[in-house]
Amino acid sequence: MLNSRQDSEIENQIIAIWKSVLEVKKIAIDENFFEAGGNSLLMSKVHRQIKKQFDIPxxxxxxxxxxxxxxxxxxxxxxxxxxxxxxxxEA
Incomplete structure (x- = not known):
């Protein structure tokens, strides 16, 4: 089972990326990216930022x-x- 602190930390970082890319002030954790104004071009921007932020492939x-x-x-x-x-x- 995943730790809720880990969930929250990842969620907060993703929210920051989405808010920046979508140029909005609020994003709910259950809000659909595309319903919030996203599109495939913006998703590719999110993809690059997530890869860079989390250093994952x-x-x-x-x-x-x-x-x-x-x-x-x-x-x-x-x-x-x-x-x-x-x-x-930090450790």
Whole structure:
């Protein structure tokens, strides 16, 4: 089972990326990226930022299959369980 602190940390980072890309002030964790104003071009921008932010080789298809912050966070933690330890500069 995934740690809720890990979920929250990943979700917060994804929310920050989405808010920046979509140029909005609020995003709910269950809000669909495309319903929030996203499109495939913006999703490719999110993809690049997530790869860079988390330093993971995530496939863009995962982002289309997980169009909410919550589902994407769970997908990232499932596929890359050490993602926070790898990206965190603090121990």
């Amino acid at each position: 995530i496939n863009i298809i995962d982002l289309f299959q997980c169009p909410t912050v919550e589902s994407l966070s769970k997908n990232i933690l499932k596929k890359y369980p050490n993602v926070l330890r790898e990206t965190s500069g």
